[in-house]
Amino acid sequence: MKHLKTSTVPQTDAEFPVIEELLAGNERFRQNEFQEQYDRYSTIARQQHPKVLWIGCSDSRIQSGHITNAQPGMLFIHRNIGNIIPVQDWNFASVLEYAIIHLNIQDIVICGHSDCGAIKALDGDIDSPFIQVWLNNALEAKERVDATLASPATPEERKNRLRCIEQENVRLQIEHLQKYPLAKKALAGKKLQIHGLYYHLDTGLLEKIQ
Missing domain, CATH: 3.40.1050.10 (Carbonic anhydrase)
Structure with a gap:
């Protein structure tokens, strides 16, 4: 399994809290489901x-x-x-x-x-x-x-x-x-x-x- 590079999630910006929440959720997705099912996601990334x-x-x-x-x-x-x-x-x-x-x-x-x-x-x-x-x-x-x-x-x-x-x-x-x-x-x-x-x-x- 290929390990993902951890990205730095910005601190929550009071002006855009919802977008920061989505970005933080994406990071959790990448480190959990995406990494656990990396073979599947890498396959559908191509076709x-x-x-x-x-x-x-x-x-x-x-x-x-x-x-x-x-x-x-x-x-x-x-x-x-x-x-x-x-x-x-x-x-x-x-x-x-x-x-x-x-x-x-x-x-x-x-x-x-x-x-x-x-x-x-x-x-x-x-x-x-x-x-x-x-x-x-x-x-x-x-x-x-x-x-x-x-x-x-x-x-x-x-x-x-x-x-x-x-x-x-x-x-x-x-x-x-x-x-x-x-x-x-x-x-x-x-x-x-x-x-x-x-x-x-x-x-x-x-x-x-x-």
Whole structure:
């Protein structure tokens, strides 16, 4: 095992305490996990062969690798507010192209989660014009659920409605993904599978969306 050179972590700067905390955490990572698994990290430093393109939410409470116990190098990750796939988006299209053509990824996951702020925002007017425009890509999920459920009358019913919209949004984004020509071609050739997942923040459970 190659031993790492110890770096000097600067004293905490009162003006940038959070950044110094991150740098100190990185040093602990280098001296522990990175050194203990040096062979793995040195291998993936030279090349990557991820198995899954993971499309998730930017929510800070969800670290995709941690909730799946996936090792570094397994997940090729794309995250945004609401785990959304716009029908036409150059950012996502470039991620999809790289994943399928250059990384030969054959499984794509779209993962929603409980207590999603994006889904809550669909119900209210927020003074954030860019976010409002972005969330239009998930609006149909809310409309589908509200067309089938009675108006909630209790806190539990409101919670269930939001959960239904969060899960319906995963289904909607799968539909959006299937409209991309590259995904459509890979699906037709049996070279791609798409999976919907939903993460429960309160229990840690990750379940399939049917």
